[in-house]
Amino acid sequence: MPKNRILATIAIVASVLPWAWAQSGTPGPAVATAPAASPTPPGESAEAEKVLDAAIAKVSALRAVSANILQSVTMLGQRFEVKGRYLKAPKNRVYLLLEVFGLPDARGKMLQVCDGETLWDYQQVFETKIYHKFQKVDQILDKLKSPELDAAVRDQVITQLGLAGPEVLLVGLRKAIKFDQRDAGTLDGRPVDIIRGTWLRPEGLAGPNLTPQQQLAPLPSFVPSLVTVYLGHEDGWPYKVVLVGRQPSILMEDTRPIGPDGRRLGSIKLIQKPLVTRMELIYSDVTLNPSLKDTDFAFQAPTGVLVEDGTEAVLDNLEKAIQSKIAQKKAEGAGAEGAGAEPLLNQAIDVPKAKSEPSGAEPH
Template sequence: MHLWQIRHIPNRPQTLLSLTLAAALSVAMVVTVGYPTGFVAGQTEDDAAPAGNSPASQLDPAEFFKQVRQELQTHQSVKADLSQSVSIGDQQFKITGQYLSSGNSAEGMKLMLNYSVVPDQGVTGQILEVCDGKELWTVLTLPDLKRVTLRNVLQIQKAAAAASKKSIPDSTLNAELGLGGLNALLASLERTVDFDVIKEEASEGGPRTIIQGKWKSEILQRFPKGKDNSLPAFVPDLVRLYVNSENLFPERLLYLKRQPESKKLRPLVNLEFRNVELDTPVDDDAFKFDIPDVVPEDVTKIYLDRINGVTETAPPAK
């Protein structure tokens, strides 16, 4: 579940924070402090149109995205600072943290993600995720709440491998349901977005290739439409990915919303990776987890049920 898939976001800041953190946990990192560079609020969809005869304009956007995802999976380690801004209605969040991964899905990926969520109003929350390739631990900390959850990655990957025989890509299931991290995010984008626009831009860090896409039809069908056929306020209309043209690392991700009665766009979510280090030595101690003085909740079955198509039942109304 992504942040924009929450069907109702209450106006109580602490409850909203809890929902935001819960949404972040499911992808493990789709939430972070953005700053305006490139395409931001006030620009239009035409700003992402291919730039004439540039090299990027000759590429197929969907094929380029596959190259990006495949290249990411070749790196033995990724270390970066992450930052993100989230703006939905009058709710604003800033999130900053550190991301570290080592290995790959075939070997058993190790992951450490540590970040804080700061709303414009309300309380600050902390999230720590640590995976040693076998178990994924998550610690959610609020002023009046500390929750520790556990996922058995090996069980989930085994179930995903069986599900892949039902025409569900094994790599997608492993990433989305077994582990979090950047690989999971790209797996989700591949499953839900049709990338159809590509262009290049210059930046301080070097040339970047930008691809833009829309939700696939089966994804759009999940959301109610307004009288003008518009999506709900919390659902973005476009997804835009900024890729380092030299090493194909996805440096920035924007989820954009059309403004009423105009072609202008504004970002709902702006995710950015900075100070990226690829394939540097990583100490395994970074992925060791000391269980805090809180009874952990094993949520493995939730993911197994999701793989096997078991419908989640809502709790009875009080």
């Protein structure tokens, strides 16, 4: 159905724009290393990861950024684009706009704006419009800085609230991709470091109850498992990220029927072409540390629409997580036995979602 398609589209965007993971609600699974087809020299792998680590540090240190976003996607026979705009300024000011283009029976828009005090989250799928806000952003961030809060919970909430930036894209790639190649090059006349790698196989990605042989098999072509990142040589900015599926061999993907003699029937031309996914993310008109105005981060929901405020729910859930961790540490310090102490469950913090509005003015 069209609505299912647009929801899947938003999920695709989130896969390459990790700071938009606010719609997913749960942390990603742990990853386990899949064996490489051929070993990579340790020095080359370490060099690629060193370049990426340096880029993460540089991008995280930026006080302000403005950039246009273009994501081109070819997946499961569909082609579409996601266009948008990203702004970041001091005092937790963030602006992120994403719009889907190219799907004739589906359209969608996501806008997250934070002026440092209130975070607005607007989503549109067809005529359904959703408004959500979080106030007391400074208090939420103070709780997120608590040393008693698990790092995984902290990262999840920051990402869900839309307060993270492209540095999270790089951190996510660092965790999920084994980068083992590094080259120097240029992109639009700019010196860049080009690093390449392969997606580490996440647990459960290919389904449960797999045999050891199935676990070692290559990921299907619709999974974008080959990654290339173009990082600014001086500034570390991820100007371009490309994820593609691995092109299978004819023998692996022979879809022709098998005859009574055990041989494939028909010409090789009858073999169905595999659906190879390709995602390309490009940042253009990137300005580092620009002068941005307060009006760039201003937003107000139209009069009369339903707006759900999730502020107190987030603050309350964070406080409960902190207190649970404190209680656990006290029990461990007192030498409590495992059977007598309640372990802290590794659960995601629930960031409440807004109810939908069938109509209303559309923000820009």
